[in-house]
Amino acid sequence: MDLEFLSPVNPEIIEELSGGNNQAINGSLQIHSESAGLPELENVQIALVGVKENRLSEEGENPLHFNNIRRAFYSLYPGNWHLNMVDLGDIEKGDSVEDTYYALQNLVSGLVKKDIIPIILGGSQDLIYAQYRAYDTLDQMVNLVNIDHRFDLGDAEQPISNHSYVGKIVVNQPYNLFNYSNLGYQTYFNSQDEIELMDRLFFDAYRLGEVVNNISLVEPVMRDANLVGIDLGAVNAADLGAGISPNGFDGREICALSRYAGISDKVSSFGLYEYSPGMGSQGDMLVAQILWYFIEGVNYRTNENTISAKKEFIKYQVPIDDEVLVFYKSPLSGRWWIEIPFLANVNTKLKRHTLLPCSEEDYMEACNQVIPERWYKAKRKNEV
Known part of the structure; x- marks a missing residue:
């Protein structure tokens, strides 16, 4: 450099x-x-x-x-x-x-x-x-x-x-x-x-x-x-x-x-x-x-992007219509993520984006059968 x-x-x-x-x-x-x-x-x-x-x-x-x-x-x-x-x-x-x-x-x-x-x-x-x-x-x-x-x-x-x-x-x-x-x-x-x-x-x-x-x-x-x-x-x-x-x-x-x-x-x-x-x-x-x-x-970063940290996440599954939304919660920070379905025939650079950060409110809304907007947009971008 x-x-x-x-x-x-x-x-x-x-x-x-x-x-x-x-x-x-x-x-x-x-x-x-x-x-x-x-x-x-x-x-x-x-x-x-x-x-x-x-x-x-x-x-x-x-x-x-x-x-x-x-x-x-x-x-x-x-x-x-x-x-x-x-x-x-x-x-x-x-x-x-x-x-x-x-x-x-x-x-x-x-x-x-x-x-x-x-x-x-x-x-x-x-x-x-x-x-x-x-x-x-x-x-x-x-x-x-x-x-x-x-x-x-x-x-x-x-x-x-x-x-x-x-x-x-x-x-x-x-x-x-x-x-x-x-x-x-x-x-x-x-x-x-x-x-x-x-x-x-x-x-x-x-x-x-x-x-x-x-x-x-x-x-x-x-x-x-x-x-x-x-x-x-x-x-x-x-x-x-x-x-x-x-x-x-x-x-x-x-x-x-x-x-x-x-x-x-x-x-x-x-x-x-x-x-x-x-x-x-x-x-x-x-x-x-x-x-x-x-x-x-x-x-004050917690380095929760590591594979070992993600193994400790608590997994929640929420069925909505024909979808099953998969949420994860960190027991360390209390922060939430939602899984984006990965399409194998799409650009492999997207593999790193299979977990999308979200909020606890997104999880609660999903439990009330409301799909989070950011999840929908990320999924659509993955499909385009």
Whole structure:
């Protein structure tokens, strides 16, 4: 894995930290600096990287740096964490946007293969396309969860932008996408054509009001994700200190969603996009706390995706019409899964998706002869 394209963290920030409180995060974080060079990746679990790319933003290209986020994040105190973390510095803009994509794709792919979770601080959200393409070499179908006020499907025939990257993910080969889930969409920011297309593709979409009313609703969705992206436009302008929408997640809610992403055993990369230095100190601190809660979640993973853990699951069978739904419950965490029937003549990459995370409410509804919607959608995608 070539890391020579990474630029070090601004030396002024490192100078500010010298002699400071070594009990804060900066005291336990290895930082890419001009003097010390790149940190070693041996026994590292989390790697932070900035990507200074926003040329394809439909809102216009603005100067981009992550100095203020780093100041805010480094100053926080860690929880009772047992993780080794590094800050790899930044990926600068390439000669073309495609060059930036290539650098990010290779970095994410290399880190995931080393079981290191990359946390990406990004400019425009089209960078999720590169984050997703990093999984091309990992021989698996991918579940993408996007916390966003828009679906960002766009017109796949048009050039990619920060509002159209999902369409490119769907239509461009190799076809690795198994499911796309949007959390927090706001109807007035999405055309009816896009809303109907989400339904036809059997993708999951949860309106802002649904999630706010019951935030635990999205825990099973996060538990099934491989990569997660957050568009800061999903946060309301009052809590972010910037933005255009008075509606959106508040600070507590977006941090709770970030923790759900971290605690998911399957999430292997996490991106936070649409950052602008103009957000001010309030926005910088909120972004720092979103990162903090993701790492806090990673620290409390239970690793229930292992074969040995699944042997301990309690099995429940629920007959509905001509189907027998098979549920599993973990005695360790109390979390639930439902089995998706595997079709032998379908792409074998789907073997890893035979257990779909669900909630106890899904089990209770099945007992009342109501088929869970996510199970139905996953089964239909398996059959297509």
